[in-house]
Amino acid sequence: PLVGATAVNLSPAVADELSLPAGDQGVALTDVERGSPAARVGFQRGDIVVAINGDKIASTEDLRRIVQDRPRLWEITLSRGGRIVTTVLGG
16 A cells, blocks of 8 residues: 555654654655555545554655555554554455
8 A cells, every 4th residue: 555655764854844743753754646555545744653563663664665565454653743543454
């Protein structure tokens, strides 16, 4: 579901560039290609991926590791506009 999204490690500079709250943890989506699977399921620029399937995402390496496992179900927790949102998608 994240195909077409560009993820980067969250840093103060990235948070400032995307106008994100200071102190958030996770991986920030800096771009979501129009028409991509990520866009079709509703991911947006500035979303912060916090956890996938209960595993905390602290870096792009964490994200890469989980995505490579290709789980059947994806429970994705993200922060958007200061709110925590969890969605479950089939894989």
